[in-house]
Amino acid sequence: MMMEDYQIVDLYWERSEQAIDSTARKYGAMLGGISYSLLSSLEDAEECVNDTYLEAWNRMPEDRPAYLGAYLAKIVRCLSIDRFRSAHRQKRGGIDNLTAELCECIPDTADPQREYENGMLRDSLNRFLSELSEEKRRIFIRRYFYSDDVADIARSMGLGVSKVKTTLFRLRAQLKEHLEREGLPL
């Protein structure tokens, strides 16, 4: 039987090694999926997932996440992106594709360093997401956080592939408008 999130977090806090097993049982597949979609390599994805367990072990007990799945997903995503960048791969992978798509949201006048360092971008993104309908928000997050491909998003949400593609296209335009409105690219 699958444990509840708070029970798994308790295990981390008790420094019980069972915490890792329980995490792997409940979230291993999801974490592996995120990492693989970014790295396109089973071996690398597996290592990233293991690193994620280690990271979670080290961060807790200081952290007590309310949504363990989201907490772990952030870690594995961050580790996977770092691994990808540090490997300097020549071939185009999932991250290249996502970056290319997200480029559409960026006005040429953007000064990324400043907004990034000030944490303004993060706040602005959260505001943008809060203004979206649940369906649109799910599509956006499934694509740009979980790196799911369009067909998977469509299947899991009971939508057509073309609808998901169109929605993503419009969301990128909306995000660009949002960033301009908030003065981030100036």
Place this chain on the structure above:
Amino acid sequence: MKSRSSQRFAAYLLDELGQIEDRYLAEAQTPYQAKRGAPAFRRVLIVSLSLALMLTVVLSALLIGSLRGAKGEDDAFDAEAPKQTEQALDRFSGATATTLSSRLGDLRASTESLKISEEEPKLFDGQAKVIWKYGDEDTYRVRTLTAAEYRQLTQALGSAESKIDAAEEQSLAGIWLAAGDGTVVSPQLEQTPGNVGYGALFAYAPEIEPPTAFTELLCGILS
């Protein structure tokens, strides 16, 4: 081609997306089924419009068939129909009351026996009928119709004679023509798909005065 600055910004954006609020990430992990309310509504609308169109076509076909019948090409009853209509018109030509409501008001005493004991008339018994109720009564009055009578009455429901003034006092609480298959229309409403009821005697506010031919034919049948 996007500038190098844009590409860097997109990379930052990708990183920052990794820090969005947990509740959104958790939300995206839960099962979701797209709401299909609008398409379902559209399907129902399409089916309703199709049925209404079919009904219109059928009624038109019946009307054409009846007109032919009146010229002696159809059954014997239809051949008699114009005569009956004329007789009904002759019978009431001297009457002073002209509206359906007032004409039925005149027939109140003579149709006393048509009151029914049931609370609601039967609408699915396969029997066509005209049903009406006076404003100061609780019981319905029901006169069953032959297929030909029903057909003639529905055919007589052409365009409105005139609009009914909302302030005008009505002796009727309502009048309906029931086909026997659950379908109900009122001669005091425009014969549009939206005014066709099904399975219930719907309440309504009278909007039109039906054609004189209808009123005379109905009163002829009832008397």
